Amino acid sequence: MRKVIHSLKVLENKSAGGDNFTLLLEAPEPLPTITPGQFCEVKVDNDPTVYLRRPFSIHNVDYKSNTITLLIxxxxxxxxxxxxxxxxxxxxxxxxxxxxxxxSDEPKVLLVGGGCGVAPLLYMARVLNExxxxxxxxxxxxxxxxxxxxxxxKEVGETHVATEDGSLGEKGxxxxxxxxxxxxxxxxxxxxCGPEGMMKAVAKAAEALEIPCEVSLENTMACGIGVCLCCVTETKEGHKCVCTEGPVFDSTQLNGWNIDKASTCSKPYLKNE
Ligand code: FES
Structure with missing residues (x-):
């Protein structure tokens, strides 16, 4: 799959409530093909204390306007x-x-997101809508x-909300x-996609019902291209780089994510500071 380095023009920086915001970014040439769940690495300019690029899921893609959106x-x-x-x-x-x-071509699809980790699920839903x-x-x-x-x-799917304090949707x-x-x-x-504990609970419930489940891991990332090895996770086939072999995995392929071993995995999720 073609990777590019682009200088993207910021068309909009908009609050998404709380500490969340979206960036609408325009590419200087036609966008490469982007699959839902893929991510990008963004260079942070004008701060000598921020050395590494920051990884972000791609929240939305619009090939007509040649733009991508990030939810951060x-x-x-x-x-x-x-x-x-x-x-x-x-x-x-x-x-x-x-x-x-x-x-998948399956009509009955459930997307489960937690917090800002919900970001890639909007583009996923749009592709399913197509x-x-x-x-x-x-x-x-x-x-x-x-x-x-x-x-x-809500525009792209039958959307339900749960909040722990009950301030929106069902409580819990x-x-x-x-x-x-x-x-x-x-x-x-x-x-x-979201906090690891949530994804593990979802994966276990799916496994119990024999429903295929894909999870998007948010391990710490630096290079994003398989060089630094800081993102490695354990799978049934050995260690794999989340940045190149993932971030999306079949949940049954991950060590410590199945029903019997769910409590043994201690990989951190993305520390995207
Ligand atoms: S982030 Fe460097 S190898 Fe994956």
Whole structure:
């Protein structure tokens, strides 16, 4: 799959509530083909203390306008710097990186996202829509501002929300939502992205019902191209780089993610500061 390094023009920097914001970025030439779940590495300029590029899922792609959108949460210096970027500025971006989700023809699809980790699921839902599939989408967070862009998700799927404090949607974790608890067996494919604990719970529930489940890992990343080895995860086939062999994996292929061993894996998720 073709990777490019582009200087992307910032068309818009918009708040998505709380510490979340979206960047609408225009490419200088036709976009490469991007699969939902793939990510990009963004160079943070004008801060000598931020050396490494920052990895972000690709939130949306519009081939007609030649733009991509990133949904970012401010977590540290790099993301804080990016939050202040202005319309007309340029961002140096390497993309698309990694392997994305498998696009299924199954009509009954569930997307489960947590917090800002929900980002790649919007583009995933749009691609499913193009195939005539309207997925069910379940998103959650601690409180309302931790569940960004709910209205955008409602446009592309039957969207349900859970918040731990009950300020939006049902009260509790996404895995405690009535759709998850009572209707999971209705689905033929599950895709999930977000905090590792949430994804493991989703993966275990899917495995118990023998529903194929793909998870998008958020391990710490630096180079994004398989060189630094800081993103390695354990799979049934040995160690694999999340940045090149993932970030999307079949949950049954990951060590420590199955029903018997779910508590043994201690890989951190993305520390995207
Ligand atoms: S981020 Fe460097 S090898 Fe994966």
């Amino acid at each position: 949460k401010v977590l540290g210096k790099g993301t804080a710097k990016l939050s202040g970027i202005k319309e007309g500025d340029a961002l140096n971006v390497v993309y698309p990186l990694g392997k994305g989700f498998t696009i 195939k005539g599939i309207r997925p069910t989408i379940l998103v959650g967070g601690r409180t309302t501002v931790d569940v960004p862009r709910v209205e955008a998700y 974790l996404v895995t405690q939502h009535s759709v998850f608890k009572s209707h999971l067996a209705d689905f033929k494919r599950i895709y999930t």
